[in-house]
Amino acid sequence: MVLEKIKKPNDIKNIPPDEYEDLAQEIREFLINKISVTGGHLGSNLGAVELTMALHLVAELPGDKIVWDVGHQSYTHKLLTGRREGFETLRKYGGMSGFPKRKESLCDSFDTGHSSTSISAGLGLVKARDLNGENNAVFAVIGDGALTGGMAYEALNNAARLDTNYVIILNDNNMSIAENVGGMSKYLRKIRTAEAYKDFKIGLENRLNKLRGGEQLVDTLKRYKSGVKQLVVPGMFFEDMGITYLGPVDGHDIKAMVRMFREARKLPKCVLVHVLTKKGKGYMPAERHPARFHGAEPFDIETGLPKRNRKKANYTDIFSTVMTKLGARNEKVVAITAAMPDGTGLKRFSNMYPDRFFDVGIAEGHAVTFAAGLAAGGLRPIVAVYSSFLQRAYDQILHDVCIQNLPVVFAIDRAGLVGADGETHQGIFDISYLSSIPNMTIMAPKNKWELSDMLKFAVRFNSPIAIRYPRGEAYDGLEDFRAPVVFGRSEVIYEENDIALFALGSMVREAEEVRSDLKRRGYPCSLVNARFAKPVDTEVLDRLCGTHSLIVTLEENVESGGYGEKIRDYVFERRLSCDVLIIALPDDYVEHGNVDILKEEVGIDKDTIIKRIITSYISWGNKHRKEGVFSSGME
Numbered sequence: 001m002v003l004e005k006i007k008k009p010n011d012i013k014n015i016p017p018d019e020y021e022d023l024a025q026e027i028r029e030f031l032i033n034k035i036s037v038t039g040g041h042l043g044s045n046l047g048a049v050e051l052t053m054a055l056h057l058v059a060e061l062p063g064d065k066i067v068w069d070v071g072h073q074s075y076t077h078k079l080l081t082g083r084r085e086g087f088e089t090l091r092k093y094g095g096m097s098g099f100p101k102r103k104e105s106l107c108d109s110f111d112t113g114h115s116s117t118s119i120s121a122g123l124g125l126v127k128a129r130d131l132n133g134e135n136n137a138v139f140a141v142i143g144d145g146a147l148t149g150g151m152a153y154e155a156l157n158n159a160a161r162l163d164t165n166y167v168i169i170l171n172d173n174n175m176s177i178a179e180n181v182g183g184m185s186k187y188l189r190k191i192r193t194a195e196a197y198k199d200f201k202i203g204l205e206n207r208l209n210k211l212r213g214g215e216q217l218v219d220t221l222k223r224y225k226s227g228v229k230q231l232v233v234p235g236m237f238f239e240d241m242g243i244t245y246l247g248p249v250d251g252h253d254i255k256a257m258v259r260m261f262r263e264a265r266k267l268p269k270c271v272l273v274h275v276l277t278k279k280g281k282g283y284m285p286a287e288r289h290p291a292r293f294h295g296a297e298p299f300d301i302e303t304g305l306p307k308r309n310r311k312k313a314n315y316t317d318i319f320s321t322v323m324t325k326l327g328a329r330n331e332k333v334v335a336i337t338a339a340m341p342d343g344t345g346l347k348r349f350s351n352m353y354p355d356r357f358f359d360v361g362i363a364e365g366h367a368v369t370f371a372a373g374l375a376a377g378g379l380r381p382i383v384a385v386y387s388s389f390l391q392r393a394y395d396q397i398l399h400d401v402c403i404q405n406l407p408v409v410f411a412i413d414r415a416g417l418v419g420a421d422g423e424t425h426q427g428i429f430d431i432s433y434l435s436s437i438p439n440m441t442i443m444a445p446k447n448k449w450e451l452s453d454m455l456k457f458a459v460r461f462n463s464p465i466a467i468r469y470p471r472g473e474a475y476d477g478l479e480d481f482r483a484p485v486v487f488g489r490s491e492v493i494y495e496e497n498d499i500a501l502f503a504l505g506s507m508v509r510e511a512e513e514v515r516s517d518l519k520r521r522g523y524p525c526s527l528v529n530a531r532f533a534k535p536v537d538t539e540v541l542d543r544l545c546g547t548h549s550l551i552v553t554l555e556e557n558v559e560s561g562g563y564g565e566k567i568r569d570y571v572f573e574r575r576l577s578c579d580v581l582i583i584a585l586p587d588d589y590v591e592h593g594n595v596d597i598l599k600e601e602v603g604i605d606k607d608t609i610i611k612r613i614i615t616s617y618i619s620w621g622n623k624h625r626k627e628g629v630f631s632s633g634m635e
């Protein structure tokens, strides 16, 4: 095994070139074997095996810096830097992350997870290098999908001014998660096809030859390095900006890439090397179904089919179905995704109403302002987006949607803990960042029927409105509780006295179990389905504070700026005579791992919730007994 010879960074340099092919093959087999068990990003990694090997042959780590965009394609990098054992625990709690992490290795120079950041971060490392008087290389690797994100252009614009070396590697596999979109993608596609270049060159030569003295011009141009080829060569977009373009080069030809990376490293300016790769390379199911194998569930290697048979619909499925109905009922309904047609469930809508569907690329900020424009033009835009990616669009939500009070619907998927993708992907801040914005309404459904009802409510609503729902299986309990959705109103599911659980969205299910347990232990307990995180239902709060001594709020969001804080502030300001216990996530980042384990870790699992409620309830009783205001039988 060649792979076994690699135990630490730079070991690849001791591998003889005639073993490179074997090494690439072994890496592919290793990745397929491991990811088929743990799940993870397969297609992008298989495509980047040789690219990563070539980079590691050129770079001296950890001195030289490699910045991976998104970071989902960094598995070979992890292998080549001595983290083979880590794959046993890939994406598991306490195990190796699926993304680059500075705390994991000195060879990970920048943490990533969200798209289109690598050129900016790499440029920062270049400037730091220069100011510190150092001489290390900096390589930023970015995909063609990530190049649809605006930040990448802001960074290119800035990098073009450099007069020291900075190497950007464009890993072009002609795919985002789904098909890549837009003008840049079209431009890159043209470059990929050598024929287009040849045709253009011949066409230009013919045209020049027809001019008086044209033959001479063609000869002269051919003699110079920056001749005809440079005039018509692909990459002029970058060249014209002031960035040297090299390529395209075959991203599965290690020697060719090594040569080109070495050349690129020598130039005292910003250089972009255009590398052509194949997503899923070497594993037929992944080559055939790149979207499915982008982020794969554990799968059977023979068939490529997922090992787990999903029986129940998830929230994305419900959203998908309701969207097709809304599209049929109302022709003003339009849908927008930022490069996630499959992940957000908009694929069916896009097939049925292609004119009313927009994939804008990995451009969440643009997606939101674009939606604002659509709304200002009289349409009903629904932006379907993951909670953590919407973080990017805070200003667009505030400045372009909410100040003008435009009726944009935000369908926020993956709200709450998402699990294996970790810190960068947990959707635990949206209530906080959205509820600080005036004119914004935020809802969260308790079960699959309520998601449907809320979506129908939202498209009729005349202001900005967000519906947040979690990753995974849609709850199909509490079917009988289906009171109409009314603005700002919660739904009282069980009403007793003493303890009242105010649960939001995914936490209603948890709260229902908590309540059953508390009742078994003899505690009277009410359950309120909050429905609205903003505005909170103060009417129910006023009423229940008269009959309850402890209000418990439950949410899958950080405490700071969350639903519970709003309830506590209201109770405090009104001097209502009940205590408030907030069950929320701590104000911190949550790493990768199984969601059930993470819930225990952050204290929002059933057992911890019950313990905390009982402790609060008893201490509240003792406090008030001392003050002589407490009368109901507590213990």
Ligand SMILES: Cc1ncc(C[n+]2csc(CCOP(=O)(O)OP(=O)(O)O)c2C)c(N)n1
Residues within 6 Å of the ligand: 044, 069, 070, 072, 073, 113, 114, 115, 142, 143, 144, 145, 146, 147, 171, 173, 175, 176, 177, 279, 338, 339, 340, 362, 364, 389, 392
């Ligand atoms: C801000 C943001 N939006 C969406 C995503 C989800 N996402 C992860 S990878 C990816 C596609 C990236 O395509 P590309 O850069 O071409 O890399 P490839 O996987 O094709 O190698 C998307 C949309 C993300 N990581 N960050």
